[in-house]
Amino acid sequence: GAVVSQHPSWVICKSGTSVKIECRSLDFQATTMFWYRQFPKQSLMLMATSNEGSKATYEQGVEKDKFLINHASLTLSTLTVTSAHPEDSSFYICSARAPGAHYNEQFFGPGTRLTVL
Amino acid sequence: EDQVTQSPEALRLQEGESSSLNCSYTVSGLRGLFWYRQDPGKGPEFLFTLYSAGEEKEKERLKATLTKKESFLHITAPKPEDSATYLCAVQPGSSASKIIFGSGTRLSIRP
Numbered sequence: 001g002a003v004v005s006q007h008p009s010w011v012i013c014k015s016g017t018s019v020k021i022e023c024r025s026l027d028f029q030a031t032t033m034f035w036y037r038q039f040p041k042q043s044l045m046l047m048a049t050s051n052e053g054s055k056a057t058y059e060q061g062v063e064k065d066k067f068l069i070n071h072a073s074l075t076l077s078t079l080t081v082t083s084a085h086p087e088d089s090s091f092y093i094c095s096a097r098a099p100g101a102h103y104n105e106q107f108f109g110p111g112t113r114l115t116v117l
Numbered sequence: 118e119d120q121v122t123q124s125p126e127a128l129r130l131q132e133g134e135s136s137s138l139n140c141s142y143t144v145s146g147l148r149g150l151f152w153y154r155q156d157p158g159k160g161p162e163f164l165f166t167l168y169s170a171g172e173e174k175e176k177e178r179l180k181a182t183l184t185k186k187e188s189f190l191h192i193t194a195p196k197p198e199d200s201a202t203y204l205c206a207v208q209p210g211s212s213a214s215k216i217i218f219g220s221g222t223r224l225s226i227r228p
Contacts, residue, residue, distance in 0.1 A: 004160075032214055043204065043220045044161070093160045097214065104149060104208045104216055108160035 002098040003027050006109035013084055014117055021079045021112045023094030029074035030096035034106060035067075038091045050077045084116040119144045119209045123219035130195055130226050138190040138203055138222045146210020150188050152181050153204040155221070161204055195226045 003026040013019050023033055031052050036044040048058045048069050056069035066088075068080040081088055091113050095106040120143045130136055142150065149168055153161035165174045167183040174181050178199065180191040190203055205219040 002163075006160075034214075041223075043218045045218075046215060049214055091158075095160075104212075104214050105151065105163060105166050106216065107163055108153075111158070111160045113158070 002096075002107040004094065004096050004107050004109040006094055006112050008112060009110060010113040010115075012115045012117065015085050016083055018080055018082045019084055019114060021081075021092055021094075021114075023077045023079070023096070023109055025075045025096045028096075028098055030077075030098070031074060032097045033071060033077040034095045034097075035069060035077075035079050036093045036095065038093060038111075044093065047079075081114065084114070086116045089114055089116045119207070119217055121205060121207050121217050121219035123203075123205050123222050125222060126220070127223040128225070130192075130224070132196060132226055132228050133194045135191070135193045135195070137192070138224070140188040140190070140205030140219055141186060142188070142205075142207045143186075144207050144209040144217075148208040148210050148212070149216075150183055151206045151208075151216065152179075152188070152190055153206065155202045155204055157202075164203075192224070195224075197226045197228050200224055200226045 005024045007022045033050040035047045038044050047062045048056045050056045050069050050071040052071045058064045071077040093111040095108040122141045124139045152164040155161045165181040170185045172183050178193050182189045202221045202223045204221045206216045208216045
């Protein structure tokens, strides 16, 4: 149980283009999902908290107009990196809070490696 | 400011050589402390949740313990497949959902 998938697992794009990453909870409904980014040999940094049916809450320093988050259903959240630049290249990971979880146990997707040329 | 510090940054052990990883935290109240395992190029895999000082949890060769200031992840007689980065995260009392991650300990087990 509590399986989270991401698509694509990796993507290479040209500078200036937009990229959409999907995060799905496969065997449960997730009212809250989270988006993180991780640079090599560094820990996970929370970008935003995504709540189904409402606007995402972004962490300080994260540009909401650049990283668009949509949580339109209880099993799907998307992150769109708009006008991507090389400095946006990173490992993006989503997570979901499992139903009935004590406090805030989060289950993570496999991650998406974004490379912007 | 809420903070999570893990040590050591990296640890190399011989197969069968037991050791412990440390996670020290400073938070305004603690709702939960979490341990995750992360393999290269993959998302973190949930291991344990600890809620209160004195609590312990075990899974195979891993045992997690919690005090009011820190948590330890004890690994007994590790095998090469235990090689990974181990991440500690805490949920402050002030947070309804957000958790804060430490920088992780990269564990390498030599056969």
